[in-house]
Amino acid sequence: MPDADAILSPAFDVLRVREDFPILSRSVHARKGKPGKPLVYLDSGASAQKPRQVIQAMTRFLEEDYSNIHRGVHFLSQTATDQFEAVRIKVARFINAPSDRCVVFTRSSTEAINLVAASYGRTFLNEGDEVILSIMEHHANIVPWQLLQAEKKIVIKVVPCDDDGVLDLDAYRDLLSDRTKLVAITHCSNVLGTVTPAKTIAALAHERGVPVLFDGSQAVVHGPVDVQDIDADFYVFTAHKLYGPTGLGVLYGKYDLLKRMPPYQGGGDMIESVSFAGTTFKPPPSRFEAGTPPITEVIGLGAAIDYIESLGREAIAAHEHDLLQYATQQLSQVSGLRIIGTAPGKGPIISFALDGVHPHDVGTIVDQYGVAVRVGRHCAEPLAERFEVGPTVRASFGLYNTRAEADALVESLLAVKEFFGA
Amino acid sequence: MMDDLRELYQEVILDHGKNPRNFRHPDDSNRQAKGENPMCGDRFMVYLTLKDGVIEDVAFQGRGCAISTASASMMTELVRGKTAAEAETLFATFHDLCTKDDDEQGDHGPVDEDSREKLMVMSGVRQFPVRVKCATLAWHAMNAALHGQDSASSDQF
Numbered sequence: 256m257p258d259a260d261a262i263l264s265p266a267f268d269v270l271r272v273r274e275d276f277p278i279l280s281r282s283v284h285a286r287k288g289k290p291g292k293p294l295v296y297l298d299s300g301a302s303a304q305k306p307r308q309v310i311q312a313m314t315r316f317l318e319e320d321y322s323n324i325h326r327g328v329h330f331l332s333q334t335a336t337d338q339f340e341a342v343r344i345k346v347a348r349f350i351n352a353p354s355d356r357c358v359v360f361t362r363s364s365t366e367a368i369n370l371v372a373a374s375y376g377r378t379f380l381n382e383g384d385e386v387i388l389s390i391m392e393h394h395a396n397i398v399p400w401q402l403l404q405a406e407k408k409i410v411i412k413v414v415p416c417d418d419d420g421v422l423d424l425d426a427y428r429d430l431l432s433d434r435t436k437l438v439a440i441t442h443c444s445n446v447l448g449t450v451t452p453a454k455t456i457a458a459l460a461h462e463r464g465v466p467v468l469f470d471g472s473q474a475v476v477h478g479p480v481d482v483q484d485i486d487a488d489f490y491v492f493t494a495h496k497l498y499g500p501t502g503l504g505v506l507y508g509k510y511d512l513l514k515r516m517p518p519y520q521g522g523g524d525m526i527e528s529v530s531f532a533g534t535t536f537k538p539p540p541s542r543f544e545a546g547t548p549p550i551t552e553v554i555g556l557g558a559a560i561d562y563i564e565s566l567g568r569e570a571i572a573a574h575e576h577d578l579l580q581y582a583t584q585q586l587s588q589v590s591g592l593r594i595i596g597t598a599p600g601k602g603p604i605i606s607f608a609l610d611g612v613h614p615h616d617v618g619t620i621v622d623q624y625g626v627a628v629r630v631g632r633h634c635a636e637p638l639a640e641r642f643e644v645g646p647t648v649r650a651s652f653g654l655y656n657t658r659a660e661a662d663a664l665v666e667s668l669l670a671v672k673e674f675f676g677a
Numbered sequence: 678m679m680d681d682l683r684e685l686y687q688e689v690i691l692d693h694g695k696n697p698r699n700f701r702h703p704d705d706s707n708r709q710a711k712g713e714n715p716m717c718g719d720r721f722m723v724y725l726t727l728k729d730g731v732i733e734d735v736a737f738q739g740r741g742c743a744i745s746t747a748s749a750s751m752m753t754e755l756v757r758g759k760t761a762a763e764a765e766t767l768f769a770t771f772h773d774l775c776t777k778d779d780d781e782q783g784d785h786g787p788v789d790e791d792s793r794e795k796l797m798v799m800s801g802v803r804q805f806p807v808r809v810k811c812a813t814l815a816w817h818a819m820n821a822a823l824h825g826q827d828s829a830s831s832d833q834f
Contacts, residue, residue, distance in 0.1 A: 611695075613742035615717050616686075619805060623682055631717050639718070645740060646718050674686060675743070 267574040275306040292625030300651025312558030342557035351481040359506040359540040365395040367491035367506035372399035374516040382408040384436040389414040391444040420447035420596040438467040442474035447596025448604035478572040499559035503552040513539035520545040579603040582661035603652035611677035624667035684801035694743030699736040699753035712818030723818040749815030774800040
């Protein structure tokens with residue numbers, strides 16, 4: 256790595272940070288005694304790598320404190336429960352939720368959205384009611400609403416975006432009506448990087464008394480999120496993109512909404528009493544956490560939040576912004592490369608198409624140079640149609656990436672072009 | 678490393694990928710099947726003109742990567758004029774070449790030397806398991822069309 260990285264980001268010592276991530280020191284494609292290529296991991300938008308602090312916290316918990324929670328009177332159960340619930344408080348603070356009672360643990364962002372669609376949607380939405388989504392949604396924030404549409408005959412409206420990938424707020428205003436019963440929009444597009452004006456989106460919906468759900472899976476990774484400032488009614492994100500473990504998502508909901516919602520799944524841990532004459536349910540968040548939760552993963556998420564806060568969320572955002580600027584500038588010099596998504600203030604996600612070369616071929620070739628990128632339609636097919644690009648290549652940057660890695664991406668793309676004579 | 682890439686993207690593949698042969702929709706085709714890879718969005722339509730058990734014409738249209746386009750193009754050249762049974766033999770032989778080591782490949786019937794050589798060109802894909810579906814996509818569609826089905830999805834390969 257060139258010294259430039261250390262000099263250009265004095266507030267954020269990325270080379271030091273990289274030492275926290277064991278996987279980043281490995282190489283790929285080593286074989287027959289030949290050394291491999293250093294890993295250049297530019298796929299954090301799909302899933303982020305984990306710092307040693309997270310790995311060790313989970314290992315320590317499993318080795319020393321593991322037990323089921325919320326039900327034992329024994330020592331370990333109490334210890335594990337205390338640590339588990341402490342993370343709920345930590346998560347609430349992380350997104351500035353008014354109370355940890357507003358924080359529901361789920362298996363994923365996807366499950367969190369399905370929970371709202373199934374519980375809130377089935378209860379409060381009826382035939383002809385409208386749900387407003389945007390063109391840049393991940394399938395996770397499209398399909399749950401389509402399932403509800405099939406069941407309840409609701410109507411789905413879609414907010415378009417312009418050629419830069421900026422959400423069309425005028426169109427959004429026009430779509431809002433007396434028929435609108437819910438708005439569900441991403442806070443940061445996983446393809447374009449566009450950060451949506453969450454506060455404005457919520458304020459406009461609230462003028463009509465309409466609740467708003469934000470998919471914060473990408474947004475929460477790249478900068479501070481304050482659910483009270485946004486005035487989000489629901490906010491979802493996932494641990495594994497936030498340098499934490501897989502199998503764990505978070506649903507934030509305003510408490511007065513959550514307490515009006517029926518259970519999503521039934522089982523243990525969410526009931527007050529069970530009899531065949533009738534069962535009563537616990538208040539939120541327990542009501543929505545049927546069965547044994549991913550306990551160790553919650554501990555891991557707590558460690559991930561501690562880690563992020565130790566580096567400083569503003570410092571991380573500044574570092575990632577520098578990477579985005581630098582990589583955009585370098586990629587723009589590659590002839591025939593078209594960046595999809597150029598909204599001002601976007602997150603560190605760069606999707607692009609390369610003239611004359613299919614993204615799958617790009618992905619295979621840059622991989623041989625150690626560069627890991629995502630190729631395809633990124634679980635957002637309607638957006639691919641909108642930009643008439645079909646599949647694209649996506650480089651997504653995390654807190655551990657460097658300018659040198661952006662250079663490695665560009666070099667590997669030049670090799671692709673040479674290969675194909677493009 | 679680069680040797681593997683060169684083996685995957687041989688000149689003939691780059692050529693067929695850029696200038697696919699039989700890239701058209703024949704007026705008199707009587708069988709057609711769509712081949713789709715949901716993972717990457719690659720999508721081909723393969724058209725057959727099947728008369729008295731012989732593939733008199735074969736063509737394709739659609740959008741895909743260099744590997745899938747080249748493989749589709751070469752497929753059309755290989756199965757034209759063959760009987761349905763001969764085309765199936767080519768497909769099974771090709772499938773083994775792409776997915777199995779040399780000593781595990783079965784005998785699916787006689788394949789002439791020239792055809793085998795052409796099939797071998799694509800077998801570099803074996804070193805890139807995620808790309809096997811690209812190489813076999815149009816072949817699956819051709820096979821589906823032969824059997825009177827209207828689609829083949831890489832989910833089922």
